Every structure is written in structure tokens, then in C-alpha cells.
Amino acid sequence: MVFSFRSSSRDEDRDALRIIGETVRNRLSANPAAYRLPVDEIEIYAVSEFLDTADCRRLIAMVDDVARPSPTYDDNHDKGRTSYTGDVDPKNPFIRTLQKRIDDLLGLDPALGETMQGQRYAVGQEFRHHFDYFVTKHDYWETERARGGQRSWTAMGYLNTVEEGGATDFSKANLTVPPEAGVLLIWNNMLPDGRPNPKTLHAGTPVLRGTKYVLTKWYRARPWA
Ligand SMILES: O=C(O)CCC(=O)C(=O)O
Numbered sequence: 001m002v003f004s005f006r007s008s009s010r011d012e013d014r015d016a017l018r019i020i021g022e023t024v025r026n027r028l029s030a031n032p033a034a035y036r037l038p039v040d041e042i043e044i045y046a047v048s049e050f051l052d053t054a055d056c057r058r059l060i061a062m063v064d065d066v067a068r069p070s071p072t073y074d075d076n077h078d079k080g081r082t083s084y085t086g087d088v089d090p091k092n093p094f095i096r097t098l099q100k101r102i103d104d105l106l107g108l109d110p111a112l113g114e115t116m117q118g119q120r121y122a123v124g125q126e127f128r129h130h131f132d133y134f135v136t137k138h139d140y141w142e143t144e145r146a147r148g149g150q151r152s153w154t155a156m157g158y159l160n161t162v163e164e165g166g167a168t169d170f171s172k173a174n175l176t177v178p179p180e181a182g183v184l185l186i187w188n189n190m191l192p193d194g195r196p197n198p199k200t201l202h203a204g205t206p207v208l209r210g211t212k213y214v215l216t217k218w219y220r221a222r223p224w225a
């Protein structure tokens with residue numbers, strides 16, 4: 001009994017995730033500004049110059065305002081992060097506009113999106129290999145399940161070009177993305193059938209020179225609360 005309950009709680013978002021995958025895939029493939037990165041393992045796209053210089057400068061200042069040391073055992077899924085992190089103010093008009101631009105780009109219901117989170121990495125800081133999706137056998141799952149369920153797509157904007165290091169490394173897909181100011185990287189954490197894609201394992205590799213700033217937005221299977 002317990003087993004069957006568990007397995008259904010794990011798969012309950014699968015249909016929604018499959019449909020969300022398809023929605024974004026169709027939307028991005030029809031957009032000439034979205035470039036599909038040439039890897040088979042992950043559905044991953046990049047939009048160059050999604051953020052202009054003024055946007056980046058403004059967002060960096062906002063991240064500096066909210067960034068605090070990452071909690072070491074924050075809900076488990078953030079373990080391995082040594083960067084400074086913080087939520088940008090979702091009520092700020094500039095942030096609202098930016099979130100809307102990302103929602104429109106992906107073609108997703110804004111209600112599915114989490115508040116955007118900023119990261120600042122100093123030299124030596126990193127975010128070790130992890131999944132953005134929730135591993136449903138962990139304790140945090142019951143909480144996350146009740147507040148929107150599984151994560152589907154990630155949209156991550158690079159706010160500056162890092163002098164050295166700080167690439168986003170998808171080690172199981174043989175893909176390393178160097179941080180370049182203004183680029184928005186978008187990937188599906190699920191497979192086309194709506195199950196988690198373990199090949200999305202990724203890391204923010206250590207910054208070797210300079211500082212790195214990124215802004216991340218995650219989407220859920222159901223409205224995020
Ligand atoms: O900083 C990066 O390149 C990756 C950040 C990341 O994976 C995350 O915030 O989930």
C-alpha cells in the first residue's frame with residue numbers, strides 16, 4: 001500500500017510535465033532568436049542578448065542587494081552551493097517586466113514560475129553538480145509537492161562575462177556553457193515524456209578570476225505557491 005502511494009505521488013506531475021515540455025519546445029522552435037544547442041541528451045536553448053547592458057547592470061545591483069551566503073543545508077537540493085544567493089523583489093516593476101518577458105518567451109502560465117533568484121559567485125565559489133528537479137525520495141519532496149510539484153524548465157540569465165572560470169557544466173551531455181553577459185539559457189529538466197532527465201546534471205564551476213552573476217527562474221508542473 002505504502003509503495004503504491006509513493007510511486008503515484010512521484011508520477012503525479014508527469015502528464016503536466018510532458019505537456020509543459022511540448023508547449024515550450026514548440027514555442028522556442030518557432031522563435032528564430034532561440035538557438036537549440038546541439039546536444040541530444042538535453043533540450044536546451046540559448047537566446048543571445050536577451051538582456052542588454054543596462055538590464056544587466058541594474059540586475060547586478062539588485063543581486064548585490066539581496067545576496068547572502070547560501071545556507072549549507074537549504075532543503076537539500078541547494079547543498080553544494082557556495083555562492084551568495086537571494087530572491088529579487090517580485091513586486092519590483094522592472095523584475096515583473098522581466099519575468100513577463102521570460103514567461104512569454106517560454107509560453108508558460110506565469111503562475112507556474114517561481115520568484116527569480118540571483119546568485120553571485122566570488123573567486124573560488126561554485127555550485128557543485130546537482131539537478132534542478134526534485135528527487136522525490138528526499139524529505140523535502142512532501143513540501144515541494146504541496147507547493148507546485150516538480151520543476152520543469154529552468155531559465156538562467158548571465159548578467160556578466162566572467163574573466164575566467166564559472167562555466168555552467170552539463171557533464172553528462174558533454175556541454176559547457178561559458179558565462180556571457182546577456183545570454184539566457186533555457187533547458188528542460190524533464191524528458192519529453194515528462195520524467196526527470198538525469199542528463200541535466202549540471203554545475204556552476206568555480207570562478208577563477210572576476211565575479212559571476214546569474215539570475216535563475218524555475219517553472220513548476222503546477223502553480224507555485
Ligand atoms: O551558476 C551556474 O552556472 C548554474 C547555477 C545553477 O545551476 C542554479 O542556480 O540552479
Ligand SMILES: [Fe+2]
Nearest residue numbers: 130131132202
Ligand atoms: Fe541548477
